[in-house]
């Protein structure tokens with residue numbers, strides 16, 4: 001089955017209906033989440049400030065590792081939202097799944113969302129981690145590192161939807177455009193790869209650095225196979241429709257991970273290039 005044939009089978013939900021699912025109750029929850037999240041992050045900065053174990057290199061490495069971890073988390077959460085569940089599910093459906101479905105049928109909608117709608121969800125999911133980071137004892141460099149790493153990770157998780165929103169804007173602010181061009185935040189062309197039906201790759205949306213390595217080892221297709229084996233669920237059924245989802249499972253099942261393909265090619269090349277042993281015995 002060709003990729004184009006899957007594209008033709010894709011059946012998505014109505015953009016307007018999806019957009020109407022954003023209720024005042026969900027908005028109130030998002031505002032509360034943002035306030036709680038920012039308060040916890042400020043409390044963490046206050047605790048780290050002046051702590052004898054806090055050093056520049058420790059903070060810089062926590063900041064960078066936190067950025068990488070956020071990129072992975074953004075990919076994992078995005079993959080979960082895109083691939084599993086349905087907008088009909090109680091509670092989760094309207095608050096969490098709906099924005100993922102809406103984003104595939106109307107990718108510009110995010111550019112019309114205000115600060116609360118853009119960032120509320122990510123603040124909400126980060127609150128338990130923020131509580132953990134604030135509650136750590138900070139009595140040794142190890143604790144300080146763990147706490148600042150978690151604080152950094154959720155800071156970047158919170159920034160993720162903002163970076164994602166900018167990647168969909170036709171004319172982002174000049175500084176943002178520069179950061180996108182040097183690939184320090186998610187570049188539009190890079191993210192465009194995810195927005196091609198059937199939406200099954202390049203899930204990382206903080207900066208996207210992890211997209212290539214995860215794609216190379218087929219991280220998400222393998223995870224999907226595992227979930228299907230354990231639960232019997234069909235990936236992306238709610239997003240692209242039953243027929244396309246089934247067709248995609250078939251295609252992905254028959255494709256090998258790029259690293260496996262490259263390894264096989266190397267082995268074949270190596271065996272072909274080994275010269276045949278030359279016989280030293282004089283022929284009769």
Ligand SMILES: [Zn+2]
Pocket residue numbers: 078082103104194199
């Ligand atoms: Zn998506």
Ligand SMILES: [Zn+2]
Pocket residue numbers: 103107164168191195
């Ligand atoms: Zn997007």
